[in-house]
Amino acid sequence: MGARGDGRGDGRGERVRAAGLEDHAAIARIERAAGEMFRGTAMDPIADDEPPAPRDLERFVARGGAWLVEVAGTARAYLLVEELDDAAHVEQVSVDPEVAGRRIGARLLDVAADWALARGLARLTLTTFVEIPWNAPHYRRLGFVDLPPHRHGPQLGVRLREEAAHGLDRWPRTTMMRPVGTLSASRTDRGR
Numbered sequence: 001m002g003a004r005g006d007g008r009g010d011g012r013g014e015r016v017r018a019a020g021l022e023d024h025a026a027i028a029r030i031e032r033a034a035g036e037m038f039r040g041t042a043m044d045p046i047a048d049d050e051p052p053a054p055r056d057l058e059r060f061v062a063r064g065g066a067w068l069v070e071v072a073g074t075a076r077a078y079l080l081v082e083e084l085d086d087a088a089h090v091e092q093v094s095v096d097p098e099v100a101g102r103r104i105g106a107r108l109l110d111v112a113a114d115w116a117l118a119r120g121l122a123r124l125t126l127t128t129f130v131e132i133p134w135n136a137p138h139y140r141r142l143g144f145v146d147l148p149p150h151r152h153g154p155q156l157g158v159r160l161r162e163e164a165a166h167g168l169d170r171w172p173r174t175t176m177m178r179p180v181g182t183l184s185a186s187r188t189d190r191g192r
Contacts, residue, residue: 014104016111019066019078024054026068026075034094037134043171052080052092060091067111069095069104079108081115081124085153087177088116090126100134106142113180123177125156127163130172144176151177 019027031051038046060066060080069077077095081088090112095105112124125147129135152160152175163169 013072014102015070016067016107017070018061018064019057019068020061021054021058023066023068023075023078024052024057027051027057027078030075030078030096031092031094033096033098037097038132041132043129043132045167045170065115067108069108071099071102071104077104077108079112081112083119083121084125084155084159086121087123087125087153087156088112088119088121088180089156089159090124093126105138109142109178113178116180121180123179125175125177127160127173127175130174136174136176139176139178142178144178147175147177149175 028051031049035047035049038044057066057080060082063082065081067079068075076099077093079093080091082091083089090109093105093108093112095108109124116122116124124144126139126144128139156175160175163173
């Protein structure tokens with residue numbers, strides 16, 4: 001998969017490409033499928049969260065911060081990223097559980113890092129749940145570290161308040177960051 005989201009394949013039937021407004025239904029389907037992973041956990045209500053609305057997707061598409069991964073021609077993962085403060089903030093990265101374990105999410109984070117570099121941004125940020133294995137523990141394995149509150153910029157602070165108003169603070173959450181120069185395992189696996 002081309003790290004820059006150039007539409008090239010990777011030899012495994014996976015292709016990353018820029019997402020458009022016409023991809024809203026696919027993004028909604030991916031988000032609902034990914035949300036089902038929360039079903040049966042203490043965070044069961046997350047499974048019923050609504051996917052991004054078309055107007056929300058439009059904001060990311062307009063700024064060049066929306067990508068899809070197609071596997072065998074079907075959209076199976078997506079990434080939304082935008083500039084907040086001095087970072088590329090990963091608003092959402094979701095992978096259909098049917099293709100989990102293929103490092104698709106890690107490669108999408110590399111796409112976000114390339115997007116950040118192109119804009120002169122030195123780091124990625126994201127917010128995530130602390131106790132779910134495919135959230136904070138997974139991001140730590142990909143080089144992310146916890147970002148203490150005193151290092152949150154004003155725009156990130158607004159985003160955290162929006163998330164709390166949505167009820168996401170019912171469960172332990174953290175803000176994380178990774179320098180864009182940090183390679184994920186997907187980049188070190190290239191060429192093998």
